């Protein structure tokens with residue numbers, strides 16, 4: 001059991017695809033802390049995975065939400081209002097880029113690849129934060145997942161552009177929602193083996209590089225990212241908003 005009590009707090013988690021998803025690690029930590037969880041899934045194909053994972057926990061709302069569809073987002077928050085009344089926490093753990101745009105020359109990025117990647121991976125946080133904040137009369141905490149890049153990773157390509165947009169959104173939303181007591185932050189984990197990560201050309205090399213060069217001389221784990229998520233989502237981080245928190249073994253401070 002985590003030494004924190006989130007009983008009675010309602011949370012919606014976007015982005016569980018399978019047991020390796022970062023969102024699933026966060027869900028497990030939140031469940032241990034006693035939070036009430038609702039999950040969205042991208043499409044029918046993934047519904048079964050999510051249902052199987054949450055089954056041992058009994059009834060948890062499962063809602064289909066493809067974030068490229070405005071009406072899915074509206075319907076999701078309608079259902080959450082019905083089921084929970086109010087919300088205090090949101091996990092946005094969504095990213096997608098067409099495979100052909102995750103490798104090769106960045107200057108070959110197609111207009112459509114740019115649109116799709118930015119729309120799913122960055123734009124989606126904006127309507128989600130807007131609708132979530134409406135269900136947070138007593139304030140709340142929203143987190144997203146970035147791969148904080150001051151550096152360039154060949155292969156990450158258009159996803160790096162989307163993360164830059166996402167990080168800007170975190171700051172802008174933090175400013176607009178702060179007066180309502182809603183905090184918005186991002187976690188920036190080092191490389192973790194997930195479905196999304198496997199699509200990035202050169203991911204395995206990137207992972208080795210992190211393990212070799214980070215001050216902790218190893219890769220971080222899903223559990224470490226989940227613990228940091230619980231921190232940002234909970235009252236322990238009540239004074240923190242608009243922040244990108246690296247959970248990368250210190251890799252981001254290295255000059256080489």
Ligand SMILES: NC(=O)c1ccc[n+]([C@@H]2O[C@H](COP(=O)([O-])OP(=O)(O)OC[C@H]3O[C@@H](n4cnc5c(N)ncnc54)[C@H](O)[C@@H]3O)[C@@H](O)[C@H]2O)c1
Nearest residue numbers: 015016017021022042066067094095145191192194195196
């Ligand atoms: N794995 C890593 O190394 C790493 C590092 C830093 C940040 N991140 C970020 O963490 C987040 C979660 O990724 P992950 O690594 O857990 O991989 P993942 O593949 O398990 O999760 C990605 C999720 O995005 C969802 N998604 C994609 N398109 C969607 C759409 N149109 N509508 C709704 N959902 C959609 C997928 O269904 C999936 O659940 C992403 O934003 C990713 O960029 C990952």
